[in-house]
Amino acid sequence: MGLFLQVLTVLVITVSLQGWVPRGCLEEERIALLHLKDSLNYPNGTSLPSWRIAHANCCDWEGIECNSSTGRVTVLYLWSARNRELGDWYLNVSLFLPFQQLNYLSLSDNRIAGWVEKKGGYELQKLSNLEYLYLEDNSFNNSILSFVEGLPSLKSLYLGYNRLEGSIDLKESLSGLEHLSLDGNNINKLVASRGPSNLRTLSLYNITTYGSSFQLLQSLRAFPNLTTLYLGSNDFRGRILGDDEHSLQSLGALPSLKNLSLQELNGTVPSGGFLDLKNLKYLDLSYNTLNNSIFQAIKTMTSLKTLMLQNLNGQLPTTQGLCDLNHLQELDVSDNDLSGVLPPCLANLTSLQRLDLFSNNLKIPMSLSPLYNLSKLKSFDGSGNEIFAEEDDHNLSPKFQLESIYLRGRGQDVGALPKFFYHQFSLQSLDLANNQIKGEFPNWLIENNTYLQELHLENCSLSGPFLLPKNSHMNLSFLSISMNYFQGQIPSEIGAHLPRLEFLSMSDNGVNGSIPSSLGNISSLQVLDLSNNVLTGRILSNNSLQGQIPIWIWDMSSLEFLDLSGNNFSGPLPPTIGTSSNLRYIYLSRNKLQWPITMTFNGSSQILALDLSHNNLTGRIPEWIGGLSDLIFLLLSYNNLEGEIPIQLSRLDQLTLIDLSHNHLSGNILSWMMFTHHYFVLYPYYYDDMSSSQQSFEFTTKNVSLSYRGRILRYFAGLDFSCNNFTGEIPPEIGNLVMIKVLNLSHNSLTGPIPPTFSNFKEIESLDLSYNKLDGEIPPQLTELFFLEFFNVAHNNLSGKTPARVAQFATFEESSYKDNPFLCGEPLPKICGAVMPPSPTPPSTNNEDNGGFIDMEVFYVTFGVAYIMVLLVIIAVLYINPYWRQVWFHFIEVSINNCYYFLVDNLPILSKFGFS
The missing domain is CATH 3.80.10.10 (Ribonuclease Inhibitor)
Known part of the structure; x- marks a missing residue:
């Protein structure tokens, strides 16, 4: 009985483990994938090289994910897998039928012109789990809609940039569709009387011209539950938000709309059409020409949280209008032509949490003093503007505690770091690159901000030694201090004080000495760039060769990027690259490495x-x-x-x-x-x-x-x-x-x-x-x-x-x-086909035959002189150099012995032929 219970327990445990023990892919699906690869590469393509017969576990192949418990393929990502030079590809639907648990299928950008399936039904109905289907950048026409009807679980369908045109009929069988993209087609109307009423996201970028805008806008009424609408890059010429009969009645027919993108419309975007969008939270008006009353309309949208005004055509309308949007939480006016100083009225945006001024011509004080009143501000991006130092670096404390500051400059001299940085304790990302800050490395910034993850201080004219925080910092993962004037050695305890680093760049400095072995303790390190320094001297205690690359570097299990170029490393390359299976990039150029590549x-x-x-490698x-x-x-x-x-x-x-x-x-x-x-x-x-x-x-x-x-x-x-x-x-x-x-x-x-x-x-x-x-x-x-x-x-x-x-x-x-x-021929001076004049022949001075090309008397004299000279040179060399004289006499002795034994050995044979 006890034995039976033990066996039963083992069986129960074994069966239960089947639910989570990872398996390899199924054989039928592996074979189906190889057939799919052959079809994709027909007639002579070379795509998907990792899909190989010898590699049994297809779940490890490129572009494939499997269910960890069943081993069945759930994701097929084949974006741009087919070489476009192979021409059009007609999709064989039956190739996908073995993948019964397929949930995600991407076939975008493969020059698919159509599909092939068996007669008498929709084979795709067997793909009952498929929810995401990507077919962009192919050559499908309107018939693709009847093709995808057979997918009962389909939720997201992407048909952008195909050959759909005219009226698009969204069938009742697509009622479960929640996300639809029809970008880049020539569409003028959507028909969906009993279609996808649950549609939440609709993308119609670049799909129509001015003549058909009315029909298209009116057809959007069929989607009352739409929450996200993308209508950018179209030629509505302002009518989409106008008050005339051709507009969508101010888009009031979409009461649930929360996200609206109207990028790059043809014409000026009017303001009156926003009045009924009471639930709108996100509005993108980038790449447009706005009129001055636009902010009065936006001001009434009290639910609006995010406003995007990137890359507007011409100057942004009156800045004062922006300052009236005190309900905004995110404001992005990057990539415009804004100039002058930061407007003081920005202090009115008391709800603002994120402000993006990237890439303008604004003059932004390094102290950010105009923003001190914005108590809710968490993120500020002023990179790509003119960053300057205020003459009076006041002692005022800002009301905000920023989580990210991006102030990448244009090389200006901004003096010392402003005092407000001493009051920041919540920073997670800080980018001050390309500002001539000067001074020593601000290790206090790392100490004060225990959540800091990313720090950019490259090209900041910082000097002195590289200083570590006093205690271990457990969150810093990215540190770039390249192109400064740091000197001295890399602190030996760097691995203990910055144990979570993933990226470390100290290139183009004056750092000397050896690479500290504690770097080998940073198991998460992926990128290490120490190039263009003066790292010399003895390497490590576990290495007796001076100047050799330390062996432990190759054993850093997470290392992905290694750049030790431009140093003075010498000696041989390491015999093996150890456990660093993540290593992808190895740069060891411009050193003094020697010996064969072993x-x-x-x-x-x-x-x-x-x-x-640029080394001294041999072999x-x-x-x-x-x-x-x-x-x-x-x-x-x-x-x-x-x-x-x-x-x-x-x-x-x-x-x-x-x-x-x-x-x-x-x-x-x-x-x-x-x-x-x-x-x-x-x-x-x-x-x-x-x-x-x-x-x-x-x-x-x-x-x-x-x-x-x-x-x-x-x-x-x-x-x-x-x-x-x-x-x-x-x-x-x-x-x-x-x-x-x-x-x-x-x-x-x-x-x-x-x-x-x-x-x-x-x-x-x-x-x-x-x-x-x-x-x-x-x-x-x-x-x-x-x-x-x-x-x-x-x-x-x-x-x-x-x-x-x-x-x-x-x-x-x-x-x-x-x-x-x-x-x-040109540009050479020699002209093709030109007849060259014959060389003049000197008159003969005697009647002797001159037909021979060598004067025999001259030949005999020259040969005799050369023979004597060579003989004299040999005698002189043998007389002067005792080593060659010994070699010569040894050669003569060996030759005589060889001749003697040759005659002795072959004398009986020679006598048979009459020689004696």
Whole structure:
């Protein structure tokens, strides 16, 4: 009986655990996903590389989420997954039927022109759990509405920027719809007599012209429960809020409306139409031309909490009108052309909690004294204006306790920090970058504000040592103090005092000494930038090599971004990258690192950027780099690497920038390119905001070394193999690099012609093939490269005529073609087809036969003199250098012995042939 109870208990526990133990994906759904991938890539696409047969758990694949208890797919995010160059795609509905618990499906921006389903019914009815469907940026027509009728649980439908037109009939079967987006279609009317009465959000951006505005506005009456309405970027010409017969009767037909966006309407927005919107809480009038009475109408809307007036056309109407809106809680007048000082009447906005003045031409005192009376103010953004220091920094205490202050300046000198900062104890975010504050690091700010999470003090002219708060600060996660004048060492206890840091940038200072080991205790650290300092000296007690990168850095489990470039680190790279499976970006350029690249990555194949350029690394490019399947940037230039490019690098189909220049690499480019089929077909890839802002690479383009930083890198593709020892022909397959911006193969020993496939480089800006041994003609198709700004084929063996002087090629000078002896045409001085006059022949002085090309008497004399000179040189070397003399006599002795044993061994054989 006891045994039975024990077994029963185990069974009950096992069954109960089934409800929460995570499972892998179901086999039927994994197979269905692979079929979907094949359809998406038809006929020859390469999207979704992480969807692989060998990878059994499809829940880990890109764009997929699963239910943790059942293992079934619940989310399919396939935005822009299909290469648009593959043409239209007709969706096979049956591909999605195995996903019985699918709740979220995004197929936006995939060039879907229609769908295919079996005859006799709506297959999508089987997707009974689907609630969110995104189909924007495709080519659907009005029939898509009948298609989605079969989705019984659908709540959110996004059909923006398709080919819907005319009258849109929202069927009764869509009665459960709560959110609908029809942006960017040519719609003039909505029909919904028995349609989605529960519709809460309707987005109609950019959908109509002036001629059809009346019908559209009247049709909105069918949605009395609408709470959010987006009508921006339309051509209503002011009628939407007017009082004439074509308006929506002041939008009073929508009594539940709480959020209204009227951005970028064509014409002046009148004021009378707001009178009936008593429940409105959010109003966006950005990108419009407002009249002066607009604030009188808004003033009557006592429920209004948020007013957006960004980027207005012309000056903002009378500021005094703004100051009358004393019921507002949020006011955003950013990106306008406001000028002058802050109006004193802003003190009337006693309900204000958030004020955004970003990017104007206002003069804002660093002390924020005009706002001291706003006791409810929590957030202020004055960045992008003229920040100045008041002459009298009074001792008045503000009534507010701010949670965020953004005062990023334009480089002005603002003196010391104003006294009001000493009275702030609730700060969570503080940005004072690009203000010349001077003084020492204000560690008291961190001490006083225990909730502070983010602190920007870059480029503030701060000097002295970097000071830590006296006690541990448990909330600070972002600290940027780059581009200052800090000196001294990084405090050894930084890890204990700032244990929750995720981002730390101290670049471009004068910090010296070693990297403190306590940084290794900050388990949450994702971005560490210590570049452009003078970090030298002995590293750590657990490392006996002076100047070597400390091993513990690689064991920081949360580290995502590591930049130690521009320092004096020396010695070898670490043998392994330890437990940091989150590491994505590694910058170690411009150091003195030596030895071969022997490091390996333990389970961290998601490296996006690897920059080891400008060091003293030797040996071959390691084959393991080919295993970094997500690698986007690879920079190994200015080292002493040798050997051929490993074939394994051809697996890196995400690469957009590779720089192997200024090494001693050799071999044939063809052997590597033959395995690279869809290289540099750029897609927008994910950039973490924290990391993308730190991205910076040095790359030579247009014969100039430039630094590329930030988000521009997502659109940049380049290949630089210059200054190596590559041989053989340039492979035609290189023309597959269709999105490349820069190609540099100069200073090698490449032979053969320039491939005509170079005409595929429609985006190229710089092409350098100089200092090789190329021959043949320059392909005339290159004149179709309209973005080409730098072109150089000098110092080759090219022949024929230069390309026609059209488009970009009309700007290239003689230096682009010089030292090609068989090349002619402009801009070269040699004219094609010109007959060269024969060289004058000197008269003969005798009747002897001069047909031979060598004077034999001269040959004999020259040969005799050269033979004697060589013999004398050998005798002199042997006489002067005893080492070579010993080597020479050893060589003679060995040669004599070899000859003797050869005769002894072969004498019987030779005697058979008559030799004795």
